Amino acid sequence: MQPEFLQELHQQLIIESRNLKKTRTFYHKLIQQERKNKGSDMKVMVSKVKQQFDELRAKVEFLQSVKKYLQVLSVDQWGLALSLLPSLAACGAAPLELQHSEDPTLLHFLCEQRRGKGCPLVAATARGLIAYLYARNAHAEGFVQQFFYTYRYFCTPEELLQFLMDKFNSTLGANEDPSSDKAKVYQRTLDLLHFWIEDAQLVDFSSSSSLLQTLDAFLTAEVAPVDSRGAGLLATLQASPRMRRVCVPSCAFDASISSPEDEEKLSVNSCRRSSIEDAARKSFQWRVSRVVEPQTVQCKEKVFSIAAALPRPCYASLMSNSSLRSEERRPFSQSEHTPLHIAQQLTLLEQEIFHDCHPVHFLNSRAHGVTENSGNISRCASPASSPLEGSGLLVSDVSGPRGPLQRLLTHADCVTNWVSAELVTCDSVKAQTALLARFLAVGKYCYETRNFATAMQILSGLENVIVRQLPAWKQLSLKVCEALEELRAVQVFLKSDNLCLMEGEKDRRRPTLPDALILALHIQQLEIGAFTMTSGAYKWPKLRNIARVVSQIHAFQERLYPYPPDPELQAYLRGRLARFGRCDIPLLASDNHINFSQMPAARRIHDTLRRVKASFQ
Missing domain, CATH: 1.10.840.10 (Ras guanine-nucleotide exchange factors catalytic domain)
Structure with missing residues (x-):
């Protein structure tokens, strides 16, 4: 994979994204003008710009898909053959010596070559699952991401980090021959550290974590002096955690490629019945019928309100810092906001x-x-309550009663x-x-x-x-x-x-x-159900199914x-x-x-x- 090609693709993606943003802005201006000056000429112009926007959006989405695909190929080029994984798992921090072998107790595969499905992983020990991170197609199969979601069921972050550090130390100097198996282990180890830091910085490498200090010392003393990627990993680790929080629409990935019609419906100025009807046309198959947006009933006379007379408790975590205004004292039933606007802000x-x-x-x-x-x-379990059944599922728990x-x-x-x-x-x-x-x-x-x-x-x-x-x-x-x-x-x-x-x-x-x-x-x-077989090996299909479900969360968080x-x-x-x-x-x-x-x-x-x-x- 040539770096020049990846750089050219990145530059092309930046250019097309800028063109897409400009086209979207121009489309919004035309929409505003069309509302003021209705005419056939304006409708033709809007239709042409919309078509141009759709073409640019498809192009940007294609370039983004190509970029992700090339990133997967870049990681998988450093993978090992499955027959080398048993010796990789058995090796410690000593100089790495890989040999071809098979160990069903470490990694158990179910070969279905007659069905064209290859040999999927069925069960493995904890070290076997960690070693499978170095398999040739591990990233393309989604194993790497699924592993980092579920590894806490069978090992601690400290054990995982120690394994990665041992593999890096055992392959020092192997980068001189990029085609060697040692070089592949060396490069894959750095890729795994990068993926781990990027994905779980807020979970495993918080400022109060001892794991952060261990990894920081390792990158500073062992990686940075011998590889330029060490400085990048250090910068990522030491930077402020990349909070997955709501930002302004312009910085969201979705804002640059979302359709102009969607953004028109999302704006406050479009809080009218046409927006409800547009959303209804895109609704799901369980819909029964549309609901006409109700009009807020306004009381002509100022009447006594039970809600306004109730004492107002103070919850510092939910209350705004600003002082309470008379508008905020008014009962919700008397507010003038439309249901659409309320739904947007609750969202x-x-x-x-x-x-x-x-x-x-x-x-x-x-x-x-x-x-x-x-x-x-009233029925939520309190932090002081006794642990429930299944409380010992995770070797290392990252949540808590106030998580x-x-x-x-x-x-x-x-x-x-x-x-x-x-x-x-x-x-x-x-x-x-x-x-x-x-x-x-x-x-x-x-x-x-x-x-x-x-x-x-x-x-x-x-x-x-x-x-x-x-x-x-x-x-x-x-x-x-x-x-x-x-x-x-x-x-x-x-x-x-x-x-x-x-x-x-x-x-x-x-x-x-x-x-x-x-x-x-x-x-x-x-x-x-049990996570392990009678031999003590962990059932990977069970862990994989859990990972597939929880992976939805990151997928949903990418779209704001x-x-x-x-x-x-x-x-x-x-x-x-x-x-x-x-x-x-x-x-x-x-x-x-x-x-x-x-x-x-x-x-x-x-x-x-x-x-x-x-x-x-």
Whole structure:
């Protein structure tokens, strides 16, 4: 693989990406002009620019695919034959001497040459699995990535690092003959270190990790003096961790190649019914019908609000630093934001927390209290509770009772509780009905834009036992109620298959936020059963299936929602979540007579008493 060719490809990709960005910007300007000056000439121009944009986008995607493919080939050229792996696993830090041999107890393959499937790996010891990282097609087969997701089931990071350091030290000076097996081990070791640092810096090489100090000392004393790649690895290791957080749309990979129609729908200015209809045309096969975006019911008179009268607890982790404004005190049912705009900002809040998660945080989640019933705040396992069954699955656990996954699930619980609380604190059945329709519209838009996390949180809030008994449900039209059935169908779809969100080439390219609890439960199902055979060798197909499911997380994190953030609305939503995220729904509902159906005579008596009471105030 010639470096000049890779450099030329990289430069070409930069040029085409810039042209794509300019074309997208020009397209947006034409769209704005077309809205002001409607005419046939403008439509023709927009159509031509859109066609040019599609061609450039296809070209950029092709160049990106070629770049990734060449990177895989570059790594695989340093691979070893399978018959050399047993001696590689047995060798320590002494000068490497590789010999061809077979050891089924170390690496067990199931040859199916008659079916044209080669010899896939079936089982291996811990050292055998580490040695397979040096196999010729390990990276092309996806083994390298799958290994770094699952190695904690059979070895510690310290053991893995020691193996890699031993292989580097045993091949010093082998780079003089690039075609030798020693040179291949030498180069593959550096590739593996680079992949490990890039992929798991936040997990294994945090600033407080002793592993960071060990690797830093090794790169400084052993690698950098003899190889120029050592300086690059050191720079990557010592740099600030590459946080997988939400950035502005212009810096997202998706923002440069996303279709102009998608970005038009994502903008705040396009919060109109046409956007809902566009999203509906791209919806999934479980859809029943479209839901007309409900209009917010505005109260003409300033009425007493139970929500506004409740004491406001302070949660420093969720509250904005800015002082509470009168706008933030207003009940959610009286806010003027459209369901589309609310859905976008809730998506950004969810995305921010989701991008703090690493795939390995979803492993062994049952040991930290994540169960099917943990979606209820009052039933979540506390950090002090006793370990659950299966708590010893990982040799080295990277999560904990307050890890990123737990924060993601806590946020989901808060959103669910907030939805229920807003509904049971409405001041009238009319406002309650309008708010129900609004939440259904928000949930509908979320799942149509593949934000399944927020959609399922809203569904859980609406499915609360108290909320389901509200009289406002009887006031909703059948067309609006169909959105609830759609959300339930989505929930069944998500629970049906652990790889359901990876189906369809077009859908995989869209930004996606999975439901964290459902995904964690899918992984728990795969973790059931023994990981080892009677011989003590680890079942690689079982580990591979787990890796395939958790790898979705990185795939979803590569695609960002390019919604423009609204700091005011986000601060308002954070405030409402802090206020109602952990409140007692039955207690709130019991203080509001609107939540209970009344006979006509009882309602008249209650209204009379309320008017009399108001006359004395």
